[in-house]
Amino acid sequence: MPEMSEDDLAAVSQLRSSTMRLARRLRHQRVEESLSPTEMGVLGTLARCGKATPGELARREHVQPPSMTRIIAMLEEKGLVRREPHPDDRRQVVVSSTEQAEAILTESRRRRNAWLAELAEGLSKEEWALIRAAAPALSRLAHL
Structure with a gap:
């Protein structure tokens, strides 16, 4: 990508600021207050990716393995994993989510989607069309 113009740099700054604020506000739309954002992230990763070893979860969640071991222990104590x-290495374990965890995630997504849809009602038709058009690019950006 070529060097960014002042307008591009301003857009990057606005995108960073607005996505961080929106993410913070979305995090407040929680179903299970006793779970930390990291614990919810682990449950979300298990829901998306399926069973995983603690090491795989640590890499995916960008935490140190000892921290992931503690997180898994807390989630297991709560009946969520x-x-x-x-199956191939007796020295390791695989972690999977429980039905209770899946129910929490489903309700959390429902609540956050409803909250976001309510916010979107405050946008003009043109603004909503821009958001809809940008959604695939934002998703790609989030997964790069």
Whole structure:
């Protein structure tokens, strides 16, 4: 990508600021107050990716393995994950989410979607069309 213009740099700054604020506000739309954002992130990763070893979860969530071990223990104590022997390596375990965790995630997504849809009602038709058109690019940007 070529060097950014002043307008591009201003747009980057506005995008950063607005996405951070929106993410913060979305985090407040929680179903289960006893779960930290990191714990919810682990449950979300398990829902998206399926069973994983603690090491895989640590890499995906960008935390150190000892921290992930503690997070898994707390989630297991709350009945939200289960550990099972690894099918190929007896030294490891795989972690999976429980039905209770899946129910929490489903309700959390429902609540956050409803909150965001309510906010979107305050936009003009033109603004909403821009958001809809930008959604795929924002999703791609989030996963780069």
